Amino acid sequence: MFTDRQRFFMAAALDEAKQAAIIGEVPIGAVVVHHDQIIGRGHNLREHSEDATDHAEMIAIREANATLKSWRLVDCQIYVTIEPCPMCSGAILNSRLPELFYGAPDVKAGTVDSLYQLLNDDRFNHQVQVHQGLLADEAAQEMKTFFKAARKRRKAARQANKK
16 A cells, blocks of 8 residues: 555654654654655654644644745655644645645544544645555554653652652
8 A cells, every 4th residue: 555665754754753752742753755855854842942833744844845945845745643733734735735644643633534634625725635544553652652651750740749
């Protein structure tokens, strides 16, 4: 179903997600690809930057825009480890990305397939070809590991405060 090259690009997005986890950010990563080359990379940074818009997709799209010196990313694809949220789906639409590959669904905030189908809503002047499930198990495992550790830290902090 997916090619080795597509798996390579999603693995690069997973590497970005791992970088986010290392610094205590929610492990979501993204890369933008143009003519088989990565031109934008990003991982969540909103805790560090204290900027609600510093999602992986937004950072990767901004870098790709700067690389191409254009807001239009018409000959590009974006690879994201987790289904994009409303803001990131909007950025994907507005940058005219024609194709999205994502790993695992986000049943609480995903607006590609889970809660809404923004990228294929024909009321917009642009639609995006969506490919879901690329390295989904690996992407989901990154999230599970991160949130399990976060819950464990919170529990330990609560217990320490009781003493």
